[in-house]
Amino acid sequence: MNQRLQLNVNGARHTVETDPARPLLWVLRNELDLLGTHYGCGEGMCGACTVLLDGHAVKSCVTTVGEAAGKSIVTIEGLAKGGKLHAVQQAFLDEDAMQCGYCTPGMILTAAALLQEHPHPTREQIVAAMNGNVCRCGTYGRIIKAVERAAGSRT
Ligand code: FES
Ligand code: FES
Structure with a gap:
């Protein structure tokens, strides 16, 4: 009802x-x-x-x-604020972490939640957090690099 x-x-x-x-x-x-x-x-x-x-x-x-x-x-x-991309959005662009882009919004939001909870995650924590997000284009390597970049561990 x-x-x-x-x-x-x-x-x-x-x-x-x-x-x-x-x-x-x-x-x-x-x-x-x-x-x-x-x-x-x-x-x-x-x-x-x-x-x-x-x-x-x-x-x-x-x-x-x-x-x-x-x-x-x-x-x-709603992730960008004041015309400025969220750090994870910017990092996905910088690392070219997408192909068709279908999975990208979900990947970015999952990563944003991870970094909110763990600002400096290990690679293992990133892999574990992103495990429920599937990329049929197989861009996982660049996605992980992008999350590391957003966390400041990669420039
Ligand atoms: S559409 Fe929701 S998890 Fe696949
Ligand atoms: S970039 Fe195509 S599904 Fe992830």
Whole structure:
């Protein structure tokens, strides 16, 4: 049954009337037009749909909009601040850490959450944190370099 839900997305408040059991992914894409949150598997296995929920990386295809209501939601469109790219976004550009780019928003948000929690992660911590994000183009080497660069361990 539909409910009126308050969503805080990228610092802006939105009211949506929807079934709270609906995946957050589809509300972001279809109601709020935030198309940077991608659909891959729909089963929590690929990470293409990753967003930040109260600072933690979550898969929005297996997170209901009801769970996300009232929390801070950040999508790739909201990561840059004041016209300046987030350090992870800049590092992905600097390391050319993408090919088709389909996985990239989810990769960047997962890395941003990691660096928020561990500003200077080891390579093992980076690999472990990024393990739930799949890149079908196989750019993993450059993705890891980009996360290391963003963490300041690589210039
Ligand atoms: S689409 Fe959500 S994890 Fe694959
Ligand atoms: S760059 Fe194509 S899926 Fe990762």
